[in-house]
Amino acid sequence: MKPGTKLKSAVCDTEVMVIRSGTGGIECGGAAMGEAKPDAIGTPDTAFAAGTLMGKRYIDAAGTFELLCVKPGKGSLSVDGVALSIKDAKPLPASD
């Protein structure tokens, strides 16, 4: 998946921007995300329904995938069925 690509959830309002990605399927609410919104919106799998937070960055354990939430929703993010976790906020600059 190209960096900078915007992906939409098939089961909630979540939208993410791909910061970086490797091999694997990016999912929200347990369903594959895509560049287009499907006509019929499903419901999040209960195992992936913790929700996404605006402006938070989500990463996998290896740091291969990083997604930025640009629109929050009820589903939570995963890659090939493995949940992503929130990355700490960027430290402030030492001066601007």
Next chain:
Amino acid sequence: MPRALTLPLAGWAEGELRAMGMPPALTGTMLMGERAALNGFAVPGAVSAGGGCRLYAARDGHVALALARDDDRAMLPALFQDGGIDPGDDAQILAAFLARDSAALVTQGRMLGLAIARLGEVPVSPPCQVTAEGPVKARTEPLLVIDLSALWAGPLATHLIGLTGAQVVKVESRNRPDRMREGDPALFARINQDKDNVALDLREETDREALIALIRRADVVVEAARPRALRQLGIHADALVRAVPGLVWMTITGHGATGDAGNWIGFGDDASVAGGLSDAIIAASGRVGFGGDACADPLTGIYAARLALDRVRDGRGARMILSMSAIVAMALDSERRRDEKALMTDLQAWGAAQGEVFPVTDMRPAGRVAAMGQDNDVWLAQC
């Protein structure tokens, strides 16, 4: 005799300081130029005085991008939508800007949380937007000011309010402290002098509750978080303003909170570009460059102090969301209406002086600086 080099918009800052009744020794030029003087900065061209921001030529005009945070560069492949770009290679970055349109880059960059702006931009928010009003409080002296902000604009605002006799408590997050303490200790010691210091870990519920208890005692709160960041911590500024009599809450943002802008960030130099200052310098001098040193920061700090003090005197609480880019645009417009010819002469001289030393400013000594968390016992025990 040629005119001395004037810091852009220092005249506006001077007018605000005098209207606030600040000591005459505290001048607009001093507050806007002290960081440059302390650090020996030169008049900036396409690289900002502090070096953290740069004007890049895009296909149709210039884009200002700050890469001041440690991992900002990791966002560049996503900014250019090209996984093949090496974010550490400045030549590749220059080429990538040249091949793209400025407006699309700014839209994408803001969605990615980068501090980015372009020439020809018009601020989307007003300089100050009041989003909530609160009940009246009969003031008791001294005022209590809680400063949750970091870097330059917010701390300068509370410093100025402190000079009127207010007690200022700087609250720092243990896991996200104000890095200016180490990054620029000389400026830190000027704009944070004589403040008490409380350190909290806002990831802990007890610390969040302690902060809210402290805020409930305050006359003024100054913070510079994105609105969603505080909401995600369970701190609801509008609700607190409606509940706590007389609470004046200043939120400093890059671009206000109109529409998507509440999610954008801005630092002093990119926000000055978004406010039109670099456009005005190009119009006057033909040179591409930044005006002053991160000038949206000191201008916003001064304006925030003035608005907060006006509101405190008024007695009614209010939540005010300030836009750094719109404050630059307002100051520029004000100077233009006051004397357009003089402004153009000053900006022409500024553009022509790129690379020369900054205009000389009167300096002031540093004051007492509190260590992180040294006053926790004083301010958290009473809650």
